[in-house]
Amino acid sequence: MSTPAIETTDLTKTFTSGKTATTAVDRLILTIEPGELVALLGPNGAGKSTTLKMITTLLTPTSGTVRLLGHDVAKRPAEARRHFGFVGQGNSAGSLQHGRDEVVVQALAHGLGRRQAAARADEIIDALGLADFAHRPVERLSGGQRRRFDIAIGLVNRPEVLFLDEPSTGLDPASRAHLQGIIRELHEETGATMVLTTHYLDEADAPSQRVVIIDHGRVIADDTAGALKAGLGDLVTLHFDDVCRAAAAADALRRQHDRVEEAGTSVGVRTDDGPTAGLTILDGLRDAGLQIAGIETSHASLDDVFLHLTGRSLRESDSETGESEDVDPDSPDDNRPDPTEPNPTEEVAA
Amino acid sequence: MSIPTIARHTSIVFSREVRPLLRSPFQMVIAVVQPIMFLALFAPLLPGGATAETLQWFVPGMVAMSCLAAATMTGSNLMLEMATGSHERLLVSPLTRSSLLLGRALKEVVPVIAQALVLVLLTWPFGFAIHPLGILGGVALLALFSVGVGALSFALGLASKHQDWLFWTVQQTLLFPVLLSAGVLLPLDGAPTWLRWLSQANPMTHVVAATRELFAGRYPADTLLAGLAGAVVVLVIGLAVGIRRMQRAD
Ligand SMILES: Nc1ncnc2c1ncn2[C@@H]1O[C@H](COP(=O)(O)OP(=O)(O)OP(=O)(O)O)[C@@H](O)[C@H]1O
Ligand SMILES: [Mg+2]
Numbered sequence: 001m002s003t004p005a006i007e008t009t010d011l012t013k014t015f016t017s018g019k020t021a022t023t024a025v026d027r028l029i030l031t032i033e034p035g036e037l038v039a040l041l042g043p044n045g046a047g048k049s050t051t052l053k054m055i056t057t058l059l060t061p062t063s064g065t066v067r068l069l070g071h072d073v074a075k076r077p078a079e080a081r082r083h084f085g086f087v088g089q090g091n092s093a094g095s096l097q098h099g100r101d102e103v104v105v106q107a108l109a110h111g112l113g114r115r116q117a118a119a120r121a122d123e124i125i126d127a128l129g130l131a132d133f134a135h136r137p138v139e140r141l142s143g144g145q146r147r148r149f150d151i152a153i154g155l156v157n158r159p160e161v162l163f164l165d166e167p168s169t170g171l172d173p174a175s176r177a178h179l180q181g182i183i184r185e186l187h188e189e190t191g192a193t194m195v196l197t198t199h200y201l202d203e204a205d206a207p208s209q210r211v212v213i214i215d216h217g218r219v220i221a222d223d224t225a226g227a228l229k230a231g232l233g234d235l236v237t238l239h240f241d242d243v244c245r246a247a248a249a250a251d252a253l254r255r256q257h258d259r260v261e262e263a264g265t266s267v268g269v270r271t272d273d274g275p276t277a278g279l280t281i282l283d284g285l286r287d288a289g290l291q292i293a294g295i296e297t298s299h300a301s302l303d304d305v306f307l308h309l310t311g312r313s314l315r316e317s318d319s320e321t322g323e324s325e326d327v328d329p330d331s332p333d334d335n336r337p338d339p340t341e342p343n344p345t346e347e348v349a350a
Numbered sequence: 351m352s353i354p355t356i357a358r359h360t361s362i363v364f365s366r367e368v369r370p371l372l373r374s375p376f377q378m379v380i381a382v383v384q385p386i387m388f389l390a391l392f393a394p395l396l397p398g399g400a401t402a403e404t405l406q407w408f409v410p411g412m413v414a415m416s417c418l419a420a421a422t423m424t425g426s427n428l429m430l431e432m433a434t435g436s437h438e439r440l441l442v443s444p445l446t447r448s449s450l451l452l453g454r455a456l457k458e459v460v461p462v463i464a465q466a467l468v469l470v471l472l473t474w475p476f477g478f479a480i481h482p483l484g485i486l487g488g489v490a491l492l493a494l495f496s497v498g499v500g501a502l503s504f505a506l507g508l509a510s511k512h513q514d515w516l517f518w519t520v521q522q523t524l525l526f527p528v529l530l531s532a533g534v535l536l537p538l539d540g541a542p543t544w545l546r547w548l549s550q551a552n553p554m555t556h557v558v559a560a561t562r563e564l565f566a567g568r569y570p571a572d573t574l575l576a577g578l579a580g581a582v583v584v585l586v587i588g589l590a591v592g593i594r595r596m597q598r599a600d
Contacts, residue, residue, distance in 0.1 A: 056442050078444060086442045090435030096370040102436075105366045109359070109443040137370075153439060 003070040005161050005193035006032040006055060011064035013050050013217075024050040026217035027064065032195060034069075034160070037187045039204035040197040041302065042214035043314055048197035049089055051214070052163050055195075056086045069160060082110070084161040085154035089169070092150040093138040099149040100125060100134035103156050110157035117156075124152045128182065144175035148182070155186065162186075164196040168203065176200070201302045201314065213306060220309050225302060232300040232308055233259075234274025236281060238267045239294035249290050253281065265293075274298065356452070359445045363453025367427075368460055378461040381420075382468045385412035389473070392535055402477025409473050410488060410565040411534040413466045414558045417492045418529065420458045421499035422521050425507025428454060432511055447596040451589075455500030459493045466492075481567030488564035495557045495581040501588030505595040532558050553580035 011028040014021050025047040032038050040048050053059040055066050057077040066073040073080045093102040100121055107117035125134050128148045133141055138149065147167060154162055167183065168176040180203055187194050198204060204211045207226035212219055221228055240246040243265055250262045259270035271277035274297035285292055306314040371378055389405075389412060396404045431437040440450055466489055474480060503521070510517035529535065531545065532554035538546060549555045560577020563570055 058438060058441060078446075081442055081444050084442070086439065088435040088438050090433075090438065092435050092439035094366075094370075094431060094436040095434060097366070097436075098369075101366070101369060105362060106439070106443060108362045109440070109445045111444065150435070150439075 002034060004031045004067070005034045005036070005069060006030065006195070007067040008051075008055070009065050011051065011054060011066060012062045013047075013054060013059060014062045024217055025054065025061075028214075028217060028219060030212060030219060030222075032193060034193050035191050036210060037184070037194045038196075038210045038212060040195065040212050040214055041199065041201070041204045041306075041314070042197075043199060043312075046214045047217035048214055049165050050217075052086075052165050052195070052197060056084060056163055057081060058086075082157075083159060084163060085157060085159035087150045087154040087162070087164040087167055089165040091138070091146050092153045093146065095139035096137055098135050099130060099138055099141065099145075099152075102138070102149065103152045106153045107156045112157075120156055120158075121152070124156055128152050142175075144171050144179065147171065147175075147179060151179075151182070151186075155190075158190070159192060161193040161195070164194065166197055166199070168198070168200065176203075199314065205302055211302065213302075213309065215306075215310055221305065228302065228305045229300040232305055233270045233272050234277070234297055234299055235304070236269045236271060236274050236278045236295065236297045238269070238281070238285070238292055240265050240267070241291065241293050245290055249285055249288075249292075252285065252288055252290070256284070356446055356449050359449030360452040360456070363440075363445065363449055364456050367454055367457035371457070371460060375464070378464050379468055381416070381461060382465045382472075384419075385416055385465070385469055386472065388412060388415070388535070396536070402479070405473050405476060405478045406566055407537075407562060409469055409478055410561040411558055413462070413469060413488070413565075414492055414495075414532075414554070414561055415529055415534050416465045416469075417459075417462045417496045418499060418554065419525065420462050421455070421496040422503045422525060424455055424458050424500035425503035425505070425510070425517055425521070426514075428504055428507040429510065429514060429517060432507075448589075448593045451501055451504050451592045451596050452497070454504060455497045455588075455592075458500045459496050462492065462496060463489055479567070481565065484564040484567045484569075488561040491557060491561055491564065491577055491581055494578075494585050495554070498581065498584035498586070498588035501592035502584075505588075505592045508595050528552060528554055531555070534558055553584050556580035557584075 008028055008030045011025055011030075012023065013025040014023045016022075024045075028047070028051060030051075040051070042048050050059065054061045055068065055073065057073055057080055060074065068080045069083050071080045071083070093099055103121040103125060104117050107120050108114070112120060122131075125131055128151065130145065130148055130152065133145050133149075138146060141149070151164070151167065154164070164183065168179045171179065183194065183196065186192075196203075205225050207224065209225045211221070211223065211225050211228060213221040213228075223231075238246075238249060240249060246262055246265050246267050250260055250267045253260045253267065253269055257269050257271065261268045269277070269281065278295055278297045282292065282295060303314050306312070389408060393404055393408055396408065428437065431440075466485070470478065470480060470485060506517055506520055510520075531538075531549045531552045533549060534554075538549050541549070556573075556576040557580045558577075560574050560580075563573050563577075
């Protein structure tokens, strides 16, 4: 078996300030194989950044271990630092510095000679379409341009593992899509292991994308986006004119299906194949003499997966200040009709 | 970690830090306005008035004051970089911890040298005597002292992460007592005993005294040695505290 790119065992970080202790990361276990592209998904305060900081030697774990390409990160931080690139949640390039200079500095820091460092910097700057902004103070660049310089800095040493902490936060949808494309392309071209954190659902939502969902510092799900959603199945939502009919329909449906939820005048049924099941349900209810006012079917979204696992919506907990446990008071259970759109694209407060 | 590696890494950090300064040299030179104002305001107050002799006494003190003020800013520049991600990104690079500190502290010396030259040239027509070798020695002594102060400021910056007020309170509270008790602005000849004791305990007193002798082209061994000792004490304490602080993750 090859050495995993990253292997954490019972990784824990507890911050203590005064009398309060916050366990940001709680016995986290995670193994990532070389060459994988993994998205760590979780609401604000889930412990994503803290996890990355422990893996990248920026924070000392309270307990547990991290191995990066076999190196024990806590015991040999200097060795580990040679092998990875890190794009933090903030901007890597100093605001008064020119973008290109910063890329060169990082290459020099990794031991390249002057000429080699300059050549490598120019190569990556061209590849990221930054040549026109290379000689401008970073404070005068747009958010998207700055972020691309951060990636250039993280990649200039051709790292075996690249960490990206919320690479696209604060960008407009077009720049986000652009950056996402760049990251996927770089992953294919370099074959490097890439670990990115995000709380934008769509960024983790390619079918084969491995998604690790983190909540309260623990891994609560770890699979491909496709498998996570398939596990939850499709949702058939039926609408009725009144609550009585909805209740009667729910009773009838429970004889054939295990996952039936009522919410007011609507009934949701989770099934493997929504459209086909929808037709059968329609026929069955009609035969039973129950008039249906409307029907819709939808595939599960990652938000549904999160909601199913935690009882909270990822997007709701995101727009809250932090780790709010609140759920929309109108729908106390996870049975409210789901949004039909599987890939919500609206901006979320960062 | 080997000395050549630390030297190479320090030069990478130093060049990085110096680059924005060199791009706006005017900004660097304009900083002499403050010492010049002090010169205009204080020199007439000195015993003997604004003569060539008082200039000879006052100018080295002003250069030392610029050094101290600039070096104490090392930590605030660090805090700016900690607020964005650029400090973090240097921390995850293979650069040694001590070179991140040394490179930054050394950088603060650059504007000081520029300012020293400007001050000397500006006061030359008014009778300030120029002794190139002495000035070189004086600036080198102040550079040692500045790197030590810079390292202390760096440690203070690290300790003040997320609480800028702490940095500024300590920096402002210490700056003027250190300057005044070192006899930079006014001579302490008529000072009460306690103040003289304080002054003797202040390493900067000895650094400034030695700088004055050097700038005047005199080389009395005891004063110069005391000055060197003062600078080295600050340098060693600064580096010890700064590097210790830097090597502790979070
Ligand atoms: N230096 C610190 N001191 C004290 N508490 C901290 C510190 N850093 C993080 N925390 C706490 O640890 C928890 C996890 O924070 P972390 O930054 O890892 O979350 P995150 O998943 O990256 O969130 P976001 O999506 O907002 O970036 C939060 O409750 C946070 O307040
Ligand atoms: Mg974060």
